Amino acid sequence: MKNTIILLISIATFIACAKQKAEQVSTIDSTLQVSVDSILQNKLSELDAAIGQVIVMEVQTGDIKASVGTDSILQESGLVRTASLLAALETKAVKLSDTIDVADGVLAIGKDTLCDHNWHRGGYGKITVKQGFGLASNIANYKIVKKVFENEQAFSEALAKYGYQVKDTSLVYNPLGYGILTTPLQNLTFFNYIAKSKTAIKEALEYAVSNGLAKPAQSDKVKVAGATGTIQLPNGEYAVEFCGYFPADNPKYGVIVTINKKGLPASGGLMAGDVFRQIIDIMNERQ
Numbered sequence: 001m002k003n004t005i006i007l008l009i010s011i012a013t014f015i016a017c018a019k020q021k022a023e024q025v026s027t028i029d030s031t032l033q034v035s036v037d038s039i040l041q042n043k044l045s046e047l048d049a050a051i052g053q054v055i056v057m058e059v060q061t062g063d064i065k066a067s068v069g070t071d072s073i074l075q076e077s078g079l080v081r082t083a084s085l086l087a088a089l090e091t092k093a094v095k096l097s098d099t100i101d102v103a104d105g106v107l108a109i110g111k112d113t114l115c116d117h118n119w120h121r122g123g124y125g126k127i128t129v130k131q132g133f134g135l136a137s138n139i140a141n142y143k144i145v146k147k148v149f150e151n152e153q154a155f156s157e158a159l160a161k162y163g164y165q166v167k168d169t170s171l172v173y174n175p176l177g178y179g180i181l182t183t184p185l186q187n188l189t190f191f192n193y194i195a196k197s198k199t200a201i202k203e204a205l206e207y208a209v210s211n212g213l214a215k216p217a218q219s220d221k222v223k224v225a226g227a228t229g230t231i232q233l234p235n236g237e238y239a240v241e242f243c244g245y246f247p248a249d250n251p252k253y254g255v256i257v258t259i260n261k262k263g264l265p266a267s268g269g270l271m272a273g274d275v276f277r278q279i280i281d282i283m284n285e286r287q
Helices: 011-027 030-047 080-089 129-134 138-148 152-160 184-195 201-210 268-286
Strands: 051-058 064-069 099-101 106-109 112-115 126-128 225-232 238-246 253-261
Touching (some): 030 051, 030 268, 099 129, 099 138, 129 138, 184 201, 184 238
Antiparallel strands (some): 099 126, 238 253
């Protein structure tokens, strides 16, 4: 796929993570913490995965109600594609209803080749921007960013507004999350920002859960909005993630699930999304 990216992490990043961890302690709900930890550990065992993290946050206050698993996982994340779409939408140069052609799911870009997850089934053809996001189309994501931003620098500056720092500049891979280090807490904080805003991307996040690859995160108890993330890490493992909030029309809680696993299959929806669903179901039972 792409060449391994060697990234250096600053001491300041780890200090910030340690500070965030200390601030979480006073807001933790111990009962919820135990339940969430049990759900995560069961899923890690099922997938034969050793690394994972779940964080539950109150949308309005930013208080952490549960934080379990491996502390402060710092790595590339497929959830960055959400920031890519938001950056594009905020330029007003593209709308969720616009049509984009992803053809047969395979796109050659110079010496690089992007593939959608269903390329072996012939791809999605012509779809809307909203559908492209919900179906986690790599090609749709790339084409949207390429259309809106004139160069890598302009796109990098747009992501920086959301706190994402591009280390390896590439308009092919950055929109998918490659070359950008982030933590689950940073991603959840970004989704928390979306939950409290009136941005158009909220419609895409709802669509992803109702009609897209994030369907496994659906709950029959409350309406959910969110996004999947699946990315291959430099060590060959896959990071499967889901981040979302609920209720979708009046967000109270946000949850992120991150799991690192070896080999395929790797699905942010089927694996991390299922953990999310279990968590919000037990939270709704308590209310």
